Amino acid sequence: MNSLPLLLSRLQFAFTISFHIIFPSFTIGLAAWLTMLEALHQATGQAVYQRVFEFWLKIFGVAFGLGVVSGVVMGFQFGTNWSLLARATGPIQGPLLSYETFTAFYLEASFFGILLLGRSRVQPWFYLFSTAMVALGTTLSAFWIMVNNSWMQAPIGYAIENGVFVPKDWTAILLNPVLWVRFPHMLLASLITGAVCVAATGAWYVLRKQFDAEAKVMLHMGLWMAALLLPVQMLFGHFNGDYVHDYQPAKFAAIEGRWHDEQPASEVLVALPDPATESNRDSISIPVLGSIIGSMSLHSREVGLTDFPPEDRPPVAIPFFSFRLMVGCGLLMLFTAWGGVYLSRKRRLEQARGLLWLIFMSFPLPFIAILTGWFTAEVGRQPWTVYGQLRTSQAVTPNLTAGMAYLSLAVYCAVYALIFLFGLLFLHKLLRAGPQGRLVQPPRAADIRRPMSVVDAAGPSLDDEARNASSAMLSK
Amino acid sequence: MVMFWVCALALGILLYVLLDGFDLGIGILYGFTRDEDRRVAMMRSIAPVWDGNETWLVVSGVILWGAFPVVYATLFSAFYLPVLFMLAGLILRGVAFEFRCKALRSRPIWDAAFFGGSLVAAFMQGLMVGALVEGLHIRGGEYAGGALGWMSPFAALCGLALCFGYSLLGACWLIRKSRGALQESAYRYISLSSLGLALFLLAVFVYALTEHLRVMTRWLDRPYLFVFPAMGIGASILLAKHVHERSDRTPFLLASLGFAAAFGTFVITFWPYMIPFSITIDEAASPQSSLSFMFWGEGLFVLPLMLAYTAISFRVFRGKSDPAVGDY
Numbered sequence: 001m002n003s004l005p006l007l008l009s010r011l012q013f014a015f016t017i018s019f020h021i022i023f024p025s026f027t028i029g030l031a032a033w034l035t036m037l038e039a040l041h042q043a044t045g046q047a048v049y050q051r052v053f054e055f056w057l058k059i060f061g062v063a064f065g066l067g068v069v070s071g072v073v074m075g076f077q078f079g080t081n082w083s084l085l086a087r088a089t090g091p092i093q094g095p096l097l098s099y100e101t102f103t104a105f106y107l108e109a110s111f112f113g114i115l116l117l118g119r120s121r122v123q124p125w126f127y128l129f130s131t132a133m134v135a136l137g138t139t140l141s142a143f144w145i146m147v148n149n150s151w152m153q154a155p156i157g158y159a160i161e162n163g164v165f166v167p168k169d170w171t172a173i174l175l176n177p178v179l180w181v182r183f184p185h186m187l188l189a190s191l192i193t194g195a196v197c198v199a200a201t202g203a204w205y206v207l208r209k210q211f212d213a214e215a216k217v218m219l220h221m222g223l224w225m226a227a228l229l230l231p232v233q234m235l236f237g238h239f240n241g242d243y244v245h246d247y248q249p250a251k252f253a254a255i256e257g258r259w260h261d262e263q264p265a266s267e268v269l270v271a272l273p274d275p276a277t278e279s280n281r282d283s284i285s286i287p288v289l290g291s292i293i294g295s296m297s298l299h300s301r302e303v304g305l306t307d308f309p310p311e312d313r314p315p316v317a318i319p320f321f322s323f324r325l326m327v328g329c330g331l332l333m334l335f336t337a338w339g340g341v342y343l344s345r346k347r348r349l350e351q352a353r354g355l356l357w358l359i360f361m362s363f364p365l366p367f368i369a370i371l372t373g374w375f376t377a378e379v380g381r382q383p384w385t386v387y388g389q390l391r392t393s394q395a396v397t398p399n400l401t402a403g404m405a406y407l408s409l410a411v412y413c414a415v416y417a418l419i420f421l422f423g424l425l426f427l428h429k430l431l432r433a434g435p436q437g438r439l440v441q442p443p444r445a446a447d448i449r450r451p452m453s454v455v456d457a458a459g460p461s462l463d464d465e466a467r468n469a470s471s472a473m474l475s476k
Numbered sequence: 477m478v479m480f481w482v483c484a485l486a487l488g489i490l491l492y493v494l495l496d497g498f499d500l501g502i503g504i505l506y507g508f509t510r511d512e513d514r515r516v517a518m519m520r521s522i523a524p525v526w527d528g529n530e531t532w533l534v535v536s537g538v539i540l541w542g543a544f545p546v547v548y549a550t551l552f553s554a555f556y557l558p559v560l561f562m563l564a565g566l567i568l569r570g571v572a573f574e575f576r577c578k579a580l581r582s583r584p585i586w587d588a589a590f591f592g593g594s595l596v597a598a599f600m601q602g603l604m605v606g607a608l609v610e611g612l613h614i615r616g617g618e619y620a621g622g623a624l625g626w627m628s629p630f631a632a633l634c635g636l637a638l639c640f641g642y643s644l645l646g647a648c649w650l651i652r653k654s655r656g657a658l659q660e661s662a663y664r665y666i667s668l669s670s671l672g673l674a675l676f677l678l679a680v681f682v683y684a685l686t687e688h689l690r691v692m693t694r695w696l697d698r699p700y701l702f703v704f705p706a707m708g709i710g711a712s713i714l715l716a717k718h719v720h721e722r723s724d725r726t727p728f729l730l731a732s733l734g735f736a737a738a739f740g741t742f743v744i745t746f747w748p749y750m751i752p753f754s755i756t757i758d759e760a761a762s763p764q765s766s767l768s769f770m771f772w773g774e775g776l777f778v779l780p781l782m783l784a785y786t787a788i789s790f791r792v793f794r795g796k797s798d799p800a801v802g803d804y
Contacts, residue, residue, distance in 0.1 A: 062574070065570075065571075065574055066571075068527065068570075069567050069570045069571055070567075071534075072530070072533070072534055072563060072566060072567065073563050073567070075534050075537045075538055075541075076537060076552055076559055076563060078541065078548075078552075079537075079541065079548045079549055079551065079552025079553060079559075080552045080553060080555075080556050080559055080560070081553075081556075083549040083550070083552065083553035083619075084549070086541060086545055086548055086549040086552075087545055087546055087548075087549035087550075089545075090541055090542065090545020090546075090548060090549065090762060090766075091542075091545060091762040091763050091765070091766040092766070093541070094538065094541035094542030094543070094545055094548070094762065094766065095542040095762075095766050095769050095770045097538050097541065097542070098535075098538035098539060098541065098542040098770060098774060099770075099773065099774055100538075101531075101534055101535055101538045102535070102538075102773075102774040102778040102779070102782070103774070103778060105531050105534075105535065105782060106778055106781055106782055106785065109527070109528060109531065109785070110785045110789075113789065161763075164763075166763045166765065166766075167763070167765045167766055167769065168765065170765070170769050397553040397556070398618065399553060399554075399618075399619055399620065399621075399622065399623075400553070400556065401623055403623070404556050404557060404623050407557070407560070408556070408557075408560045411560055411561075411564050412564075415564050415567055415568065419567065419571045422571070422575050422579075422582070423571075426574075426575070426578060429578075
């Protein structure tokens with residue numbers, strides 16, 4: 001078939017999903033952070049935690065809304081642009097993604113409603129519980145997405161009957177070993193995203209000498225979380241490398257920029273991979289390190305790209321560079337966070353304006369790391385959608401014309417650019433305004449037996465309350 | 477198992493049509509008033525619930541993919557452009573809620589997004605239903621009708637009819653949620669939109685007769701089908717009566733009954749086809765292992781919880797939305 005609709009469909013999917021992933025990865029981290037804050041607030045009784053909580057709840061609301069709006073498209077795009085994939089893998093991908101929608105909808109939407117309108121209507125412990133359920137919902141959402149994507153990376157537990165992937169063993173699909181290194185990697189990435197953004201916001205307020213108490217909570221908690229989680233993340237990053245090495249050798253070779261078999265293998269740090277000559281230009285590499293990273297051995301033989309026929313090789317430049325960008329962002333965040341924690345233990349952090357600036361400016365790093373990490377995973381999987389089983393070129397909708405694909409790509413770009421622009425403006429406004437305003441008190445008349453009293457709508461007062469809350473939600 | 481998911485899918489789509497139907501209807505009516513207070517009141521009457529309502533579209537979409545992948549793949553690739561415009565409309569409609577109240581200078585953009593997004597989404601939904609009734613060109617289980625295969629006068633008529641239908645639902649919802657002058661004009665919207673709906677339905681019917689659409693023979697074969705249109709007509713007559721009596725709560729229920737009757741007509745007419753006259757339910761269904769995997773978790777537990785949640789949130793936000801409350 002004509003390759004232009006295929007290319008445009010891939011661009012469109014990459015664009016819409018990249019746009020979308022920014023918001024969920026942020027909100028998963030924020031939900032966990034909100035849970036922590038609410039627990040601290042209830043344990044210590046200090047109002048500062050509640051003020052920080054209310055502030056980040058607003059940010060969470062906006063990011064959550066943008067995530068929901070941009071996520072609707074994803075559920076339809078498999079059918080519009082990838083109808084052959086949707087048809088062949090529907091019996092496996094369909095149920096997995098339907099679980100995502102069902103659980104996410106229930107846990108996020110219902111308990112998020114309580115967060116927005118409930119503090120004065122429910123018991124404190126139930127409010128904390130609701131916060132935790134929102135965090136659980138966002139995490140489960142990520143879990144189902146990762147089950148689905150890991151199945152595409154390393155298909156398992158199926159049989160192909162009449163060209164259709166029929167699920168034979170759901171337990172195997174859910175216990176896919178690849179899933180259990182990739183899901184923690186994604187989850188940690190989200191937690192770190194939340195932590196780095198929180199620390200950056202705190203650093204910003206400290207630099208502007210605003211919201212002193214709140215800024216310190218954000219700065220110190222954010223830094224500590226990032227400093228603790230980043231090394232764990234790097235360990236899981238290494239495990240991810242192991243699965244790629246074992247399951248997707250061509251992707252591994254592309255990431256490593258290794259064109260020919262080597263024994264022992266060197267590790268290319270920087271280079272310009274050149275597919276025409278099947279070699280690297282201007283490369284800096286370290287001998288033997290490639291074998292250590294790949295197989296934990298000093299003399300293992302590592303596979304090169306030329307072992308694979310050209311039609312089975314992924315493009316090299318994108319996985320090669322995006323992987324290095326991801327690692328670079330990770331290292332930068334690690335040093336910043338460790339530096340910050342070190343100075344904060346010495347009680348010199350608030351005076352170290354240079355480092356505060358660095359912390360503040362590091363807020364885009366986790367997003368870049370997540371996007372480039374996904375580029376590595378997804379572009380590196382090419383030319384397959386279902387690794388080794390179904391080629392991307394055999395997955396695209398057959399009747400799709402280039403004109404239709406151009407039009408849809410243009411429409412999505414225009415619409416997303418508009419909402420992204422206004423979404424960012426709005427977030428900036430919220431961040432500039434900072435944590436302030438009146439706090440909501442817990443209900444005076446406690447009724448422990450009826451935690452769901454938030455929803456039993458007793459009389460007009462609740463109606464007004466609910467409406468107040470909803471308009472507050474709208475004017476947040 | 478297949479029957480369970482057919483019912484769940486039908487329920488999901490019906491809920492979407494009824495619930496987001498009134499949201500989209502209010503979005504359409506919104507375009508016909510210039511008065512700022514009215515616009516705010518109209519938006520506020522659906523602000524707490526539109527998001528949950530729209531979720532039923534996604535829920536129906538993923539049930540369709542998981543349980544009936546062939547239909548999912550065929551329909552959405554056939555309706556590439558209508559789905560695109562519908563989604564773009566829904567996105568613009570959705571963000572308009574968030575952004576309009578914070579914006580001053582860009583307010584006209586979000587007014588246009590709210591009205592235009594609702595109108596386009598409603599029209600595209602009606603158009604897709606119309607094209608489906610008329611029959612898509614399917615060859616060897618694949619759509620083969622080209623980029624614009626869905627375009628026809630009949631489909632366009634159905635699209636316009638649905639815009640009027642949703643406006644009717646929207647007006648009925650507005651009656652429940654408002655008082656005074658706004659409520660009075662909502663009663664007027666009902667007369668106008670039901671008149672429009674009746675005219676377009678008549679046009680659709682005449683077109684189907686003159687063009688000898690295959691669907692008409694089904695009706696002659698299955699006379700019991702007339703139960704549903706009879707229900708619809710009954711609901712319309714009652715609706716006219718209750719609107720005349722300026723009843724507060726019943727118009728929305730009666731209009732919903734009318735929609736449910738139309739939906740029932742649609743389902744029963746084409747049974748057992750999911751894509752009329754080419755793909756049946758059994759041909760489209762996923763293997764047993766997929767259907768039961770979905771059933772034992774989301775079907776048995778999450779779906780009832782979601783229904784309960786929907787009912788509860790409508791209960792919390794019941795009654796009039798008072799324009800004096802809040803600082804929208």
